[in-house]
Amino acid sequence: KARTVLLATEKAFAADAVSKIEAVTSAAGYKLARLENYKSKDDLLKAVADADAMIIRSDKVDQAVLDKAAKLKIVVRAGAGYDNIDLKATEGKGVVSMNTPGQNANAVAELVFGMMITSARNNYDGTSGFELVNRSIAFYGFGAVARAVHKLAQGFGMKSFAYDPYIPAEKIAEMGATPVATVAGLFEHQYVSLHVPLTAETKASINKELLMKMPKGGTLINTARCEVVHEADMVEVFKARQDFCYLCDVAPDDKAAKEAMTAAVGDKFGKRLIFTAKKMGAQTLEANDNCGVAAANQIVAFFEKGETRFALKA
Numbered sequence: 001k002a003r004t005v006l007l008a009t010e011k012a013f014a015a016d017a018v019s020k021i022e023a024v025t026s027a028a029g030y031k032l033a034r035l036e037n038y039k040s041k042d043d044l045l046k047a048v049a050d051a052d053a054m055i056i057r058s059d060k061v062d063q064a065v066l067d068k069a070a071k072l073k074i075v076v077r078a079g080a081g082y083d084n085i086d087l088k089a090t091e092g093k094g095v096v097s098m099n100t101p102g103q104n105a106n107a108v109a110e111l112v113f114g115m116m117i118t119s120a121r122n123n124y125d126g127t128s129g130f131e132l133v134n135r136s137i138a139f140y141g142f143g144a145v146a147r148a149v150h151k152l153a154q155g156f157g158m159k160s161f162a163y164d165p166y167i168p169a170e171k172i173a174e175m176g177a178t179p180v181a182t183v184a185g186l187f188e189h190q191y192v193s194l195h196v197p198l199t200a201e202t203k204a205s206i207n208k209e210l211l212m213k214m215p216k217g218g219t220l221i222n223t224a225r226c227e228v229v230h231e232a233d234m235v236e237v238f239k240a241r242q243d244f245c246y247l248c249d250v251a252p253d254d255k256a257a258k259e260a261m262t263a264a265v266g267d268k269f270g271k272r273l274i275f276t277a278k279k280m281g282a283q284t285l286e287a288n289d290n291c292g293v294a295a296a297n298q299i300v301a302f303f304e305k306g307e308t309r310f311a312l313k314a
Ligand code: NAD
Pocket: 079, 080, 081, 082, 101, 102, 104, 105, 108, 140, 141, 142, 143, 144, 145, 146, 163, 164, 165, 166, 167, 195, 196, 197, 198, 201, 202, 223, 224, 225, 249, 279, 280, 281, 282, 283
């Protein structure tokens, strides 16, 4: 019987990306089962019973899903962050997990600049703004997205700084950014942009102490995950500093935290606080195609050639 690849996307891919994914799976002789825009976890639990492989986006793969997935061998997160996969549970069941690193980096980088310009020009409210040229931007994490932002920052004539303990300082310097030795060191710069994965170490790591260190016009950009920021501290910072800005791809899940931040800013034109309506960093035609097709190719390479280059570890 042909292998079944389940495309389980609570937030569906663009139709064009789905056809491209299907072209890859059908060329390999696999069946693509689609569970898109599903409303309840039960739908996912039912659909997964038949799947040999799964492509997901922000969809959660936890023990409950794995318990129903009798045939599952591989799950690929079409995107970068994989905090929605319980890697201990997949490993426990012998299921391989992968992401598609770098495939949406440019999409996120362009959004970072979109939000920076909107804020620097006072959300086009008719008042005078400022330019990005000669300003400094510091990256917390210097992986695929941060490097794509850095490349654009170079074009804008900005100065880049980066902290990433998993990349040698010389390599950061070679790429044209100045290595920074500590997380705190990043907060000496006007812009700090978060590009770390959500882990026990990074969760709620951006706190009041760090944010209060930022120079005048200090702006935090978050296209990583909301949870990396200590939200109660953020409210305090907004109250204490009239100059501080927070540009964030997706509002906090916690409605009270979102309302408290919005109330603390009182920013009618949305120049100090930007929340996207939903996570939009990777919501482009190109990123949908790149991530979806990469996921499908990785599944085929895994089954046909035993390829595990992008396998994730708990
Ligand atoms: P990546 O894996 O290429 O880069 C992550 C970098 O963070 C790596 O270089 C790693 O060494 C570094 N890192 C890990 N732990 C760290 C720590 N404690 N301190 C400092 N650096 C640390 O991933 P990426 O593609 O650049 O994406 C980064 C994150 O951005 C993802 O994990 C995801 O959560 C988020 N993301 C969001 C969107 C979106 O739609 N908004 C899209 C893509 C990625």
